[in-house]
Amino acid sequence: EVQLVESGGGLVQPGGSLRLSCAASGFTFSNFAMNWVRQAPGKGLEWVSAISGSGDATYYADSVKGRFTISRDSSKNTLYLQINTLRAEDTAVYYCAKARGSTRANYHMDVWGKGTTVTVSS
Amino acid sequence: QSVLTQPPSVSGAPGQRVTISCTGSSSNIGAGYDVHWYQQLPGTAPKLLIYGNSNRPSGVPDRFSGSKSGTSASLAITGLQAEDEADYYCQSYDSSLSGWMFGGGTKLTVL
Numbered sequence: 001e002v003q004l005v006e007s008g009g010g011l012v013q014p015g016g017s018l019r020l021s022c023a024a025s026g027f028t029f030s031n032f033a034m035n036w037v038r039q040a041p042g043k044g045l046e047w048v049s050a051i052s053g054s055g056d057a058t059y060y061a062d063s064v065k066g067r068f069t070i071s072r073d074s075s076k077n078t079l080y081l082q083i084n085t086l087r088a089e090d091t092a093v094y095y096c097a098k099a100r101g102s103t104r105a106n107y108h109m110d111v112w113g114k115g116t117t118v119t120v121s122s
Numbered sequence: 123q124s125v126l127t128q129p130p131s132v133s134g135a136p137g138q139r140v141t142i143s144c145t146g147s148s149s150n151i152g153a154g155y156d157v158h159w160y161q162q163l164p165g166t167a168p169k170l171l172i173y174g175n176s177n178r179p180s181g182v183p184d185r186f187s188g189s190k191s192g193t194s195a196s197l198a199i200t201g202l203q204a205e206d207e208a209d210y211y212c213q214s215y216d217s218s219l220s221g222w223m224f225g226g227g228t229k230l231t232v233l
Contacts (some may be wrong), residue, residue, distance in 0.1 A: 045213075
């Protein structure tokens with residue numbers, strides 16, 4: 001069974017840092033690009049970051065560029081999101097999602113984890 | 123403000139047909155990038171509903187269908203059921219923003 005399980009969320013003070021993890025199973029992890037998508041309380045989905053299957057290409061939404069770093073470890077089948085200089089507006093459920101598609105950009109997200117909650121508050 | 127525009131809400135009675143629109147521009151849907159749709163039931167993670175404009179993953183009922191024309195796309199749901207009450211999101215790629223975008227989401231209420 002294809003599965004994604006996020007972890008690492010929690011309550012953090014403004015300006016703090018967190019590293020989110022997403023453990024993947026049931027598919028050849030290195031063959032697929034991966035994404036982080038977040039959802040603030042009561043709001044819609046916001047794509048945050050993506051990384052290629054090989055890990056040599058990364059992409060970020062303007063809202064997080066310079067503060068978030070996506071990475072992956074294929075030996076551990078795990079995706080990461082390092083979040084620095086946290087702000088109140090980063091409070092959200094963070095989902096990891098597997099990409100599937102015909103080209104680098106033209107893809108959909110066919111498998112989603114259940115999410116991990118990040119709360120930024122003093 | 124999302125680059126993909128969806129109506130905030132739609133509603134319909136059981137058995138009826140509803141459509142949800144997703145309007146983009148020449149840098150996303152109009153540039154030829156595919157549109158995908160996701161269903162998010164209350165308190166759960168999003169689930170892929172339609173991919174590549176009009177394709178259904180295995181297990182998605184054929185009551186759900188998608189289409190795309192020009193700079194817009196639509197999701198149609200026929201034979202509405204109570205279990206269809208959820209939030210629905212469209213998604214595509216935007217070449218100007220160099221990123222993957224979601225619409226603002228549409229809340230479907232089954233009356």
